[in-house]
Amino acid sequence: MPQTRMPTDPFHIAPPEGSPLIEIRGLQTHFFTDDGIVKAVDGVDLDVYANRTLCILGESGCGKSIMARSILRIVDAPGKITAGSIVYRGADGQTIDLAKARHVSKALRDIRGQDIAMIFQEPMVSLGPIQKIGRQIVETILLHRSVTKREAREIAIEILDKVGIPKPAERFEAYPFELSGGMRQRAMIAMALSCQPRLLIADEPTTALDVTTQAQILDLIAELKEELKMGVMLITHDLGVVAEVAEDVAVMYMGRVVEKGDVFSIFENPQHPYTQALLKSVPKLGAPKKKRLPAIRGMVPHPLARPSGCTFRTRCDRAIARVCELRQPALIKRDSTEVACFLHSKEAAGD
Numbered sequence: 001m002p003q004t005r006m007p008t009d010p011f012h013i014a015p016p017e018g019s020p021l022i023e024i025r026g027l028q029t030h031f032f033t034d035d036g037i038v039k040a041v042d043g044v045d046l047d048v049y050a051n052r053t054l055c056i057l058g059e060s061g062c063g064k065s066i067m068a069r070s071i072l073r074i075v076d077a078p079g080k081i082t083a084g085s086i087v088y089r090g091a092d093g094q095t096i097d098l099a100k101a102r103h104v105s106k107a108l109r110d111i112r113g114q115d116i117a118m119i120f121q122e123p124m125v126s127l128g129p130i131q132k133i134g135r136q137i138v139e140t141i142l143l144h145r146s147v148t149k150r151e152a153r154e155i156a157i158e159i160l161d162k163v164g165i166p167k168p169a170e171r172f173e174a175y176p177f178e179l180s181g182g183m184r185q186r187a188m189i190a191m192a193l194s195c196q197p198r199l200l201i202a203d204e205p206t207t208a209l210d211v212t213t214q215a216q217i218l219d220l221i222a223e224l225k226e227e228l229k230m231g232v233m234l235i236t237h238d239l240g241v242v243a244e245v246a247e248d249v250a251v252m253y254m255g256r257v258v259e260k261g262d263v264f265s266i267f268e269n270p271q272h273p274y275t276q277a278l279l280k281s282v283p284k285l286g287a288p289k290k291k292r293l294p295a296i297r298g299m300v301p302h303p304l305a306r307p308s309g310c311t312f313r314t315r316c317d318r319a320i321a322r323v324c325e326l327r328q329p330a331l332i333k334r335d336s337t338e339v340a341c342f343l344h345s346k347e348a349a350g351d
């Protein structure tokens with residue numbers, strides 16, 4: 001079960017311990033299209049820690065999925081990582097820069113299947129179409145855990161049951177095409193969790209599911225997070241979910257992180273005008289209600305027409321003339337969050 005939270009206790013979320021599982025620095029992933037370069041990710045700095053959930057927030061098109069896919073190096077052409085590093089720290093303490101790992105390398109393949117699992121909104125991406133669901137999960141379990149075939153089968157049925165698949169022993173024998181969309185989504189989540197990854201990247205995994213199943217799956221993720229000390233990166237538009245499950249939050253806008261910090265600081269005292277606008281109708285912590293991100297004045301600019309300087313300035317009520325259009329603000333520490341905004345920077349004051 002997700003931990004119970006005290007609504008106004010800013011000290012309830014302890015700071016992260018130890019080194020991050022993943023340390024992303026200056027990550028850029030660009031698409032080289034016929035019309036120009038789409039800077040989908042344009043200088044992201046992020047850390048994901050074991051036993052913590054980092055939620056990524058931001059409007060559609062701000063680069064959340066491409067950032068997540070960059071970690072596993074599954075960005076489709078014409079997308080390419082053009083700068084930055086994604087340092088992953090393995091169980092043995094060894095680090096590897098995934099941004100620079102060769103595409104076909106064994107190291108990358110091993111990490112993908114074993115250490116880092118990803119669940120998507122679209123289940124067919126990760127389920128093989130011509131093998132029965134149960135067999136796919138059993139194979140994953142056998143690959144990653146020292147159990148017998150029979151035990152693997154039992155674990156598989158148990159996990160199918162846990163993700164809310166009725167009659168799991170029967171469904172074990174089903175092919176993906178025989179299941180409804182919702183059931184396939186659950187089967188994919190079961191498969192991702194069955195390999196007991198150290199890091200789970202979940203890109204809007206429950207958006208298509210009904211509220212009860214969504215809650216069950218979030219509980220299961222939270223349970224496994226505690227049990228396995230798994231790190232979780234969860235991309236969601238649902239602020240209620242963020243309030244419920246996140247320790248850490250990062251807010252993205254046009255390919256950059258504009259603010260990040262622990263969930264209480266971000267919800268109670270957001271510093272960036274974009275975060276403030278996003279959270280205007282924030283659900284009360286402790287009593288989360290389902291709420292989608294509210295609309296913000298204007299629209300996200302076309303990716304090929306990025307404003308100069310701070311990309312949010314064209315929608316920002318507090319933009320500073322002759323400051324915000326000139327340079328891109330860097331993330332700086334401000335109380336308990338980090339924020340990229342000239343309102344909080346000495347540069348803007350002319351120091």
Ligand SMILES: Nc1ncnc2c1ncn2[C@@H]1O[C@H](COP(=O)(O)OP(=O)(O)OP(=O)(O)O)[C@@H](O)[C@H]1O
Pocket residue numbers: 031033038039040058059060061062063064065066067076077078079303
């Ligand atoms: N294959 C592609 N070719 C060109 N541009 C792309 C491609 N895939 C994504 N993009 C662009 O990259 C940017 C980031 O997209 P991304 O899918 O990461 O957004 P997102 O934050 O996940 O949005 P959503 O909330 O809708 O899922 C967008 O401007 C998108 O148009």
Ligand SMILES: [Mg+2]
Pocket residue numbers: 064065066203
């Ligand atoms: Mg997305």
